[in-house]
Amino acid sequence: MQLLLVEDDTLLGDGLRAALDRAGFGVTWVRDGKSALNIIGSGDFATMVLDIGLPAMSGMDVLSAVRASGNDLPILVLTARDSTRDKVMVFERGADDYVLKTVDMEELVARLRALIRRSGRANGVLKAGELTLDLTTHTAIKDGKPIALSAREAVVLRALLERAGRIITRGQLAEVLYGWGKSVESNAIEVHIHNLRNKLGSETVKTVRGIGYTIPKPSQ
Numbered sequence: 001m002q003l004l005l006v007e008d009d010t011l012l013g014d015g016l017r018a019a020l021d022r023a024g025f026g027v028t029w030v031r032d033g034k035s036a037l038n039i040i041g042s043g044d045f046a047t048m049v050l051d052i053g054l055p056a057m058s059g060m061d062v063l064s065a066v067r068a069s070g071n072d073l074p075i076l077v078l079t080a081r082d083s084t085r086d087k088v089m090v091f092e093r094g095a096d097d098y099v100l101k102t103v104d105m106e107e108l109v110a111r112l113r114a115l116i117r118r119s120g121r122a123n124g125v126l127k128a129g130e131l132t133l134d135l136t137t138h139t140a141i142k143d144g145k146p147i148a149l150s151a152r153e154a155v156v157l158r159a160l161l162e163r164a165g166r167i168i169t170r171g172q173l174a175e176v177l178y179g180w181g182k183s184v185e186s187n188a189i190e191v192h193i194h195n196l197r198n199k200l201g202s203e204t205v206k207t208v209r210g211i212g213y214t215i216p217k218p219s220q
Contacts, residue, residue, distance in 0.1 A: 003112070004048040005029040006036040006062065007078070008055055012101065016049065016078075023109045033057030037065055041155070041176055045073060046116045049108075052079040052090070060093055067094035070172035072162055074115035078103070126161040129218040131204065133157055140200065147199050152177060156192045160205060165217025167208050 003025040007013040010031075017027045028045070030036050033054045040048070048066075052059035063075065076097040077090045090098050096115050099108060126133045132141045138154035140147040149157065159168055159176045173189050193213060196205055206214050 002026045002028065002045045004036065004040060004045045004073075006031075006033065006048065006054065006059070007051045008032060008053075009051070019105045020049075020109070020112075025112075031055075033059065033062040036062055040066065040071065040073065047074040047076065047112055047119075049076050049078050049112070050095075052077060052081060052086075060089065063090070063093035063095055069175045070159070070163060070168050071176070072119070074119045076108075076112060076115060078108075126158060126164075128161055128164040128215050131161070131200065131215070133161055142200050142204070149199065150195070152192055153196055153199070156189075157196055157200075160213060160215045164215050167212045167214045169212035172212070 003020060005013065005016055005020070005027050007016060007029065008031045013029055013031070017029050020027050028039065030039060031054075034057050036048070036050070037057075050059050050062060054062070059077065059079070063077075066073065066075065074096045075094070076099065077095045078099055078101055079086070079090075080101050082100055087098055097111050099111065125135065130143050133139075133154070134141070135158065138149055138151065140149055140154075140157060155177055156173060159173060170189050173192075177189070177192070193205055193207075204215065206216060208214055
């Protein structure tokens with residue numbers, strides 16, 4: 001499972017990367033918030049470990065930007081701050097868990113694995129009903145049949161599956177595909193949605209008129 005580590009302290013980062021690697025994670029380590037935002041959409045990450053006290057762009061701002069883009073990647077905040085107010089702010093910004101930097105490594109790994117299980121990203125697969133997406137091969141499986149996808153089709157499908165049962169706006173899809181602040185051709189998103197429907201079935205991706213798109217989440 002791939003993990004994004006965002007930590008500017010070299011000594012702590014080295015230790016975390018080594019320990020998480022031993023625990024079976026493939027660790028990508030960046031040292032500032034802007035680098036984290038640049039890479040988050042290009043990697044098949046199952047979770048993120050995020051420091052709050054980062055240079056240039058704080059971990060709080062990273063949290064806000066990730067959630068504003070519609071990305072619900074499980075995020076565990078690792079910080080030296082332990083006041084109640086800090087904890088409240090972290091969760092208000094969209095973190096899924098919060099631990100102090102003094103945490104035992106065994107507990108940290110257990111918390112990360114629990115986050116991944118709850119998110120449905122275990123084993124690098126996203127699933128909604130009879131539709132699954134392998135995050136490693138970018139191959140979809142619908143009703144037991146494998147379906148090849150282009151790189152951008154896979155990104156769009158991943159974004160929809162990560163938010164199954166919820167609406168993702170056209171703007172959020174554009175950010176996931178092309179990055180923040182970049183111009184997008186007027187029909188680019190519609191083309192990718194059209195292609196996915198041709199490959200997966202016309203009813204797979206629903207249009208919510210005037211808002212965006214959704215893949216319904218089957219009732220349990």
